[in-house]
Amino acid sequence: MSTRITRLVPSAVAAVVLIGVLAALYAKSSAVDVEKRSRVEGYVRQLKQVDAEWNVDVLKSRMGINANYDPLVSPLPKLRTLRAKLAHELAGVTDPEIAPALAAVGATIDHKTDLIERFKSENAILRNSLRYAPTAVSELDARIDAATRADPARAALLNALGNRADETLTGILRYNLFPDRSTAATLATEVATLVPLAAGVGDDVGDSLTNFVRHAQVILAQREVGDAVLGNILAAPIDADADRLGSAFDRDFTVSLEKSNRYRHLLLAYASLLLALLAYVGYRLVRSFRVIARVNHELKDANESLERRVHQRTEELSRALDDLKESESQLVQNEKMASLGQMVAGVAHEINTPLAYVRSSLETVQTHFDGFVREFVGAMTRLVDLMRSPETPDTEISDQFETAVAIRDRLDEIPVADEIASLLKDGVHGVDEISGIVVNLKDFSRRDRSQMSRCAIEDCLASTLQIAKPVLAGRHLRRLFAPTTPIQCAPSRINQIFLNLITNAAQATGEEGLITLVTRMADAQHVVVEVMDNGSGIPDDVLPKIFDPFFTTKSVGEGTGLGLSIVYKIVEQHGGSIRVHSRPGVGTKFTVVFPVASGESSALDSQPVPEIDIAA
C-alpha cells in the first residue's frame, strides 16, 4: 500500500507542477483588469464632473443665483467617496507616479474645500454688508432729516455729509459690480475721510455714519479678499490632477496589458504543449488498456491452469501423505525390530547357558547309555537268546550269566539310573528356562497387544527389564518404586518407551554405571516414571534436538535416529509428556508423565512424591 503511494508521489507532484504553471500563466495573462480600468476612468471622470459642477455652484453662489450653500456642501461626501474608491482601486498599482498623483488629487481637494469654506464665510459677510449698506445710508438720511428739522442751521453741513455718504455708497456698489484696484484705493480713501466727520455731527448722525463706514470697509475688504479666494478656487487644479492620475494609471495599464499579452502567448504555447502531452498520455493509456486486457486474459488462463495444478498437486500430496503414514508405521516397526535385534544377541546369550547344560546333561546321559546301558542290555539280550535256544550248552549260559552279573555289579557300583534321571531333570529345567525367555520375547514384541488396556506401570517396567537384561550387563540398577495408580495404555508401546530409555541409559554409562528407575505420583491424576543415569550426559547443543526425527549421535548404521522421536510420539499419544534434564559429566534424567486411567480416582497417597535429582 505504502509503496503504491510512494510510486504515485512523483506523478502527483508532476501534475501539480503542470497545473500550477498553467494557473500562474493564466493569472498573469488575466492580470489586466479591464473592468478596473473602466472603473478608474469612471471615477476620474466623475471627479472632474463634480469639480466642474462645484466651480459652477461657487460662481452661482458668488452671483447670488444659489440661494444657499447646500450645493457647495453636497459635493463633499461625493468627493470623499471618490477619493476612497480611487485609493482602493489604485492600492495595488505599481507605477511610481500613481501614489504622488493620488496624493496630489487629495491635497488639491482638501485645499479647494478649505478655500470654498473661506469663500462661504467671506461671501456671507460681504452679502450681509452689501444688503445692509443702502439701509444704513437710508437710516443716516433719516437721522440727517431729523437733525436738520431740529437744527436748520446745520442743514448745509449735514446734507453735504449725506450726499457724500450717498456718493460713497454708489461708488461702493459700482465697485462691487465692476471691481478694479484703483477704484478700491479711491473708495478706501473716501471712506477714511468720513471717519473723522462722525465725531463732529452729534451722536445720532455720528453713530449712523460710523455704522455705514464699518460696513463700507467690510465690503471693500471682503470684495478684494473674496475675489482672491474665488480666483484660487477656480485655479485649484482638481481636473488637471485627476487627468494626471488618469494618464498615470493608463500608462501603467498599457504596460500591464503588454505584459499580459506576452503571458497570453506563453499561455497559448504552454496550453498547446499540455494538449500534446495529454494526447500522448491518452495514446499511452489506450495502449496500456490493451496490454492490461491481454495480460488479464493471460492471467485468467494461468489462473485456471494453476487451479488444475493445485488440484493435481493436492492429490499427489495426499498420496504422499498416505505413503508417509505407511512408511512412518514401517519405520516405527523397523525401529522396534532394530531394538529387538539388539535384544536378540542378548537373548541368544541368555538361552546359551541353559542350552549348554541341557546339552551336557544329554551328552552325559548319552555316554551312560552308550557305555553301561547298551553293554548291559546287550549282555541281557544274549543271555535271553542263549537260554531260549535248547542246543545251547549250559556252560555257555552260565558264562553269559556271569558276564551279565558282572555288568550289573558294575552298574550297582555306579548309580547310573539316578544320575540319568537327575540329568534329564536338569535338561527339562534348562528347556523350561529357554521357553520362558522365548515367551517373554513374544510378550514384548507382539503387535496384537498394542491395543489399549489398563495396566500398572511397574509391570511394564519389569517386563522391559527382563528383555533389557543383556543390555544392562553389569550396571547397577536401583528401583525406587512408590505405589502408583494404573494407567490406560498400550503395553507394548509403553515397553518400547522404557526399553528405549533404559537402553540409552545403559549406553550412556560404563560397566559400573548406576541406573535408577523411579515411579511415583506427581499428583492424584498423574503418574511419573523417571529413568536416570550417571552417565556422560547430553551436551547443551544437542539437547534441544534429541526428540527430532532422524537425529542421532551414533554413526551411520548404528541407529535410526528415530528412537526418541518415537518415544515422544508414543508419550503424546498417551496424553502424557516427556521432559529431559541433563548435565554433561553428571548424568541424564528422562521424566515421563502419564495421566491415570479415567475413573481411577487415586486411592493412593495424593501427596506428590518429591522428585529425585539426577545427582542423588
Add this chain to the structure above:
Amino acid sequence: MTFRQLAALAVGIALGVCAGAAAAANADEPLRPLPERLGLDHRKVELGSLLFVDKRLSADGTIACSSCHDFANGGADPRPRSIGIHGAASAVNAPSVFNSGLNFRELWNGSAPSLEAFVTGVVQNPKVFGSKWSDVVLKISRDPDLDARFAALYGDGVTRDNIVDALATYTRSLVTPSRFDRYLRGDTRAITAEEAQGYERFKSYGCIACHQGVNVGGNMYQKFGVMGDYFRDHGHDTPADQGRYAVTGRDSDRHVFKVPSLRNVALTAPYFHDGSAPTLEAAVGVMFRYQLGRTAPPADMALIVQFLKTLTGERQPELAKAAPGKPAPSAVASAAEAAGRSAQ
C-alpha cells in the same frame, strides 16, 4: 435719486434673488424643507436607538448618548456644559442631535467630517465616554439580544464600525419636520402672518447670509464676532473659544465655528458654543450686534424670534423607514463614507 435706483439694481443683480417673487418661487428660497424620505434601514435605526441609550458605551457604565442629548430639550443639553464620566465637564455646550445628519461636518469646530467620525471619536474621548472600543465591542457582544441583532444586520456581527454605523444611521433618522417645512412646501397657512413677517425680517436683516439651506445653518463656517470682538467683550478666550483654529492652526480660523442649525432652536437653550445666552432673545441680540453689526427695533427682533419658533419640529420615526425594494441612497452614501474612512 440715481443712487437709489442704482442701489436697487446692484442689489438685485448681486444677490440674484427675485426677492419680491411670491411664495410660488419656493425653489429659490434660501431655506429648504427637510427631505420627506430618508431611505434608512429601519432595523439599523432600531438597533441604533437601543445603543443611543446604552450606558455600556461609557467606561464606567454611567453615561449614554442620551445623557447629554436630551430629547425633551430639543436633543441638546440644557446644561451649559455636559458632564462626562467621572464628572468631567465638556469644553462646549452640547448641540442638538436632531437633524445633525444634515450638517456638513460635526462638532462646533467641525473637526469631525461625518457622524461616523464623530461617534468613533466621542466613545474614546476621555472626557465623555472614556472607553476603549475593544471593551465596548466586548460588552455589547455579551448582550444576547444586541449580539443577535448585529449578527442579523451585519455579516461580521458586533464590531466597532458596525456599532458606529448603527448609531450614525439612527442619528440620521432623527429629523424633525416642522410647520415651517410645510410652509416651504407651499402650505401658506402653516405659519401665521406674524411668523411669515418674522421670516421676512430674518432674511432682510441678513441672518439668512449664514443660516440658510435645508438645516437653517450647519453647512458653513463663520467667524464669531465679524463686526465686533465678542470674546474681548465677554472677557474670556479659552482654547475652546479658538474654534476651528484648534483644528487647522491658521490664524484666519481663530474664533471660527460651524454655523449651527437653527432647527428646534426654541428648545435648545442655552445658546452658542459656550452656552452663554440663556434665552433665544438674548442670542438673537448677540447675533445682531456681533455678526450683523447693526441694531433692529425690538418689534422686528420679536418677529424673528416668532419665526424661529416655527422651526420647532417633531421626530417622525416613520421617516426612517425605507421604501421596500428601493435602495436607500443616504445609507449607500454613509456606507461609502465608512468605506472611505477605513480606506484612509
